[in-house]
Amino acid sequence: MKVVVLTGAGISAESGVSTFRDAGGLWEGHSVADVATPEGFERDPALVHAFYDARRAQLELVTPNPAHLALAELEETLGDDLLLVTQNVDDLHERAGSRRLVHMHGQLRSAWCTSCDGRCPWTAPLADGPPCPGCGAASLRPDIVWFGEVPRQMDRIEAALAAADLFVSIGTSGAVYPAAGFVQLARLWGAHTVELNLEPSQGTVWFRDARHGPASMLVPAWVAELTARRLSR
């Protein structure tokens, strides 16, 4: 059985990472247009660097929760039959043990050089304009896909959706495309569809099965159910 799992900010909420849209459209007190668009970065790079430097530093203080751990266990069972696609820029899936993973919106612990187009692992601040380890230019920016930019590895994701028997969406509001449209693609290509979210998402009507509650409860229960069903075949 081939499975694609999509995760969003809700899966990391119980680890203490704030979601985007739960506080009246503000993300840690900032408008998304100011901190998550190329125009915002052009207008005020210091603000944007300070914002992502703080998010990157916060990663030191958070740990994976039972939902991340359950998905890592599922990967142990399914191997290459699982693709985990996350919209999250934290590294909690990796730290839980997931390896077959696409960060479609980029990663906090990576920097992108706009001079040489190189990417490198990054855990320090970027606000003070450190040189790119590849070319030496002080042109590093957060390796995050902002609004108006193209999400990563869409070909790989679409191929996995086309082949999937099961598509599961966890902790995402269904407000941001293209991820919000994955459920429709998966259905079109014949997959069963499941939503696991605190509350009905904007796309909840597209899912055959929708379960609502905290991810730390719903995800381990769903993984146990799927594993038991697989073993009983």
Ligand code: APR
């Ligand atoms: N368990 C499950 N779901 C939860 C929990 C929880 N403990 N807490 C919150 N949620 C749900 C909320 O109900 C909401 O539907 O998680 C969802 C989070 O939605 P958003 O904050 O919109 O986050 P997400 O869907 O990941 O945002 C998508 O938007 O700003 C951009 O690029 C950014 O990747 C992000 C994208």
